[in-house]
Amino acid sequence: MNYKFHIAIALFLVTFECLKAQVIPAPTCASATVYNIAELDSLTGTMLDTPNPTGATPLCPTGGAAHNTSWVAFYSWGGTYHFQLEFDNCSVNGTGVQFGVWGDCGFTESIYCDPACTGPGKKGFDATLESGKIYYMFFDGCSGDVCDYVFHVGKPINTLTFRNFIDENTNCMFDQNETQIKLLTLGHSYKGKTDYYPLADLHLPLFDFETGVHKFWIKESSKNWQTCADTIIYNLDSTSADTVLDLGIHQTGDCxxxxxxxxxxxxxxxxxxxxxxxxxxxxxxxxxxxxxxxxxxxxxxxxxxxxxxxxxxxxxxxxxxxxxxxxxxxxxxxxxxxxxxxxxxxxxxxxxxxxxxDTICDPDSLWDGSSLSVRAECDKASKKVKFIIDNMARFDMTREAGYAIIEDEIMPLLKGTIKLKMEESRSLDFPARGSTYRLILDQVLHHPGNSHPTIALEGCGEDANGEFSTGRVLQFPEDEQDExxxxxxxxLRGSYDPNDKLASPIGFSDNHFIENNTPIEYLIRFQNEGNDVAERIVILDKLDQNIDVSNFELIGSSHPVTYSIHDRYVEFIFDKINLTYKSKNDITSRGYVNYRVSLKPDLPVGTRIENAADIFFDHNPAIRTNETYHTTWEKIITQIYSSDEQIHALVYPNPTDGRISIELPKDQIGYTLDVIDVNGKLRHTQQLNIRKTQLFLDEYAQETGVYLIKLTDTRGSFSIFKVLYMR
Structure with a gap:
């Protein structure tokens, strides 16, 4: 459902301290354990005392050789970071440490690499990192030297604590008897990047590379309350002390x-x-x-x-x-x-x-009081698919409401309108031939909320091969736009991929078409296929540039989860999840998280939205999910004109990637088909002498866009169909 608020499944604590973890270097770049960069600060360790030459050859672009290399991988939220390595107690030859960071394990992207061997001391550098990218840091002893080391990567110079509360006396100051709330979301803007954090016990560290102006606000809004200030400005400098920022809201309505x-x-x-x-x-x-x-x-x-x-x-x-x-x-x-x-x-x-x-708040005075719902039945006796539309209210409809019927890829099979008296019902019947049918219904004009009743029915009857279609129910959104x-x-499945990503709706046709205003729900599923309990699972999910990040909503998860959004990256953390492994218990070795996002408004038709996620089990290298994708399109009524108000044919799918099926009415042939572009130019004409014809539009249409198909029968009656061609 599309609602203004969301709540996480656990109390969220975003502090620098909570990011600390036991960091264990790995023997190779490819097997390097992965950490949030903040977890690496104050990392201590000792060089390997056995040969392990797993670095590049040469070790750095400027020279050097690998001897006893160890590796750590990390990601950040972008920006310029200061790295510093201190090392001493070099017990083999006293020549010191070689140290560097690569952007890949093919060693083609050197971020920093220093092969100099100058004995105990310090090495440091600044680097501008990409948000969400995985980097690989190595330590190597000069000529196999073994040294103790301490690694630093910036430090927080200030921690902001946020108090979100109900400001009962409207003084915009937190008083001890006022209620703190943990349901809303904090927006944070800094140097053109926007982050979001759940406002539940939020402690936000700011680092020495984040000086300057920070803007904070509450993401949600309502007619029933308002914030004390639209935006809070905070200026961070090197002298800033830990600060508490109050975010008060007060009541303005009672709905x-x-x-x-x-x-x-x-x-x-x-x-x-x-x-x-x-x-x-x-x-x-x-x-x-x-x-x-x-x-x-x-x-x-x-x-x-x-x-x-x-x-x-x-x-x-x-x-x-x-x-x-x-x-x-x-x-x-x-x-x-x-x-x-x-x-x-x-x-x-x-x-x-x-x-x-119990109540409907502020209904539109123009609403006639009617309210529609839909049911579906498979009537095996009559071999019919039945859609029943009910006016559940005790008020007559004073105006008509529209509906559309979709059969598999035939969109729409039928469009019409309906007008019912109070508590009246009407049935729409279709042949049960194994197709998946869906009814999409409008509520009457001025009806409260955002409801568009819809229902799908599959598995009713069989086609000529004794089969029925599946997988089409998920093509379109359900009626859940009201909060x-x-x-x-x-x-219903017998087997599943262990680590995957699903999107709902999946979209129409192989291009996964969705309307531009359709929210997308993503479900990320994971399973511990290792041989030990997974104590911590992190998921990094980069949202497509065409998604409106500000409308992110957490739907649910299998286990307590915390999340935060940095620029376009969503980081989900299942801390202390203790997920058992598959060979011990298949059911309890699984988990999931799902969320909802909206698209940016007014995207061009044909915009592609892609998404995949990286899953990290206990800092192990990422498992990448499959990629989901959608393509935006505009709602098109296929038949836009008929000279005698009849449906002269079925033309589908719409939109199309070039292949169009045309089915004429029973016992009717001899139609003339014309393909016309939006400028009125005739692109193709042919006679249809069989009931079912395949038209390959890509042979006559060079550009993506709308084309008209005109079908004229032997009497001169004709219909015009509009199709969207996507190359």
């Missing part, structure tokens, strides 16, 4: 604001599976007990829940939220058992959670 998320990493075939449901009171005031409703597919059997089930009327179940303090969250789990019939494999199951509120609704859809 309850809530959010809910339901998540799981997968649905395993014929097994117990756990959903996590997290819900939040995002209001500035206390919220009395409310009802949470869970709707699961009929094929999923409820096994149990971590809180009492109040009512059970499968597939609907209700739970109580309990009284919730301002800006607070709670969570519970629900266990379901998936079906064991083999023909259910690869079907997609969607579960929905709703945080029900109090969340939907989780997963395919």
């Amino acid at each position: 309850p604001e809530v959010s809910i998320e339901i998540s799981t990493d997968r649905l395993r075939f014929c097994a117990d599976n756990v959903y996590k449901i997290k819900y939040s009171n995002n209001s500035i005031f206390e919220l009395p007990n409310q009802t949470i409703q869970l709707n699961t597919p009929v094929d999923l059997t409820l096994v149990g829940a971590s809180i009492p089930v109040q009512t059970s009327n499968p597939p609907f179940y209700t739970f109580y939220s309990g009284t919730m303090s301002p800006f607070s969250s709670k969570e519970f789990t629900v266990t379901v058992h998936t079906p064991c019939e083999r023909d259910k494999l690869m079907l997609t199951y969607c579960s929905e959670a709703r945080f029900l509120l 109090n609704v969340s939907v989780d859809c997963k395919e």
Whole structure:
């Protein structure tokens, strides 16, 4: 769901001290353990006392030779850093240490490299680093010397502590009786880069290379509260002392604001599976007990829940939220058992959670009071797919609402409008031939919220080969744009990749087309395939440049996680996760984190959005996930004109990469097909003498863009179709 607030699963503590770790150098560049650069400050160690010549040849671009090399890898958030190495007690020959940093293990990018052998002392340098890039640092004893060393990389000259609180007396100062809150997010801008941190016990270190003006603000906003100041300016210099910055908010309205998320990493075939449901009171005031409703597919059997089930009327179940303090969250789990019939494999199951509120705040006075919902049924007796549209309200619709039907790649198969009286229903029926059908419905104009009811049905009937399509339910977004609704859809699978990344919706066609305003949910799954417990897991995820980082929302995770955003990099840290290994327990060796982002507005049609993540188990070298991708497009009504208001053919897919299928009505042939560009130029014409035709648009269209396909029958009646061609 698309909501203004989010909450992490654990209290977040972003301090310099918490980044300290036991740093263990590795024998080779490729096997170097990976750390956040702040973890390396004050690193102490002793050179290897055995031969290990694993550096470059020569060791540095200016010379030197490897002898007993050891390696450490690190990443930073970009900027200029000062590195210093102190070494003494050189016990073999007293000639000292060779020291350097490479940008790769192929030794083609030297950041700094000093092969000089001058005995005990210091070596230092400044380097400008790229955000999120992995660098490789080596230590090597001159002629095999063995020295003790201490490594430094800058130091914090100031730590900022942030207090976010409800300013009850509106004096914009924190008073002891005022409530501190930990639900909101801090924005931080410095020298053109923007970072985000959850405001939960936040202690932010600032280093000697970060002097100058820093800007801070609360990311979220609301009609029901406002901040004491839009932005806080802080000027860091070498004399700055540790500082507490107060971020007060005060009430301006009384409309309850809530959010809910339901998540799981997968649905395993014929097994117990756990959903996590997290819900939040995002209001500035206390919220009395409310009802949470869970709707699961009929094929999923409820096994149990971590809180009492109040009512059970499968597939609907209700739970109580309990009284919730301002800006607070709670969570519970629900266990379901998936079906064991083999023909259910690869079907997609969607579960929905709703945080029900008693009132609708400030409805538009022009709203007619109607509210639509959709259901889907597979009627095996009549061999029909049935979509039932209900007006649930006790008010008639005073105007029509639009709908569209999608069948597999035929988009849209049918468009229409509907107008229902109070509590009236209408059924739309389609042949059950193994296709995946989806209905997308508009609410009436001025309806509260952002709801667009939608439902998909797959596995109903069979095609000519005795099969049905799967994998198409996930192509389009679900109806979860309102803050109090969340939907989780997963395919029922028997096996999974251990470390991967999923995106939802996956998008339409092989290009994974999505509309420009569609939020994307990413799910990163990981599994410990080693031979020991993983104590700490870090995930680095660089967001695409076309993603609006400010709209990042954490949805859920398998274990307590902290996160922060630096420029475009999201860093997830599962500290003390103690994740068991696969050979000991396959189920408990897995974990996940998922989040939601929005695209930047007004992206050009055809913009590609890519994403992958790096997973680090206990500082081991990264495991790169698969790459997901999407392509932006504009919503196009395929048939835009008909001289006799009939659908003369099916033209799909739309958008297209060049191949277009055209299906004429039964027993009708002899159509003339014309391909016309947007300037009115005729690009191609042909006769259609069979019902189903493949048109290869790329033979006649040289440029990406919109093209018109005109179909004229023997009577002179015609339809015009608009398609988007993406080269």
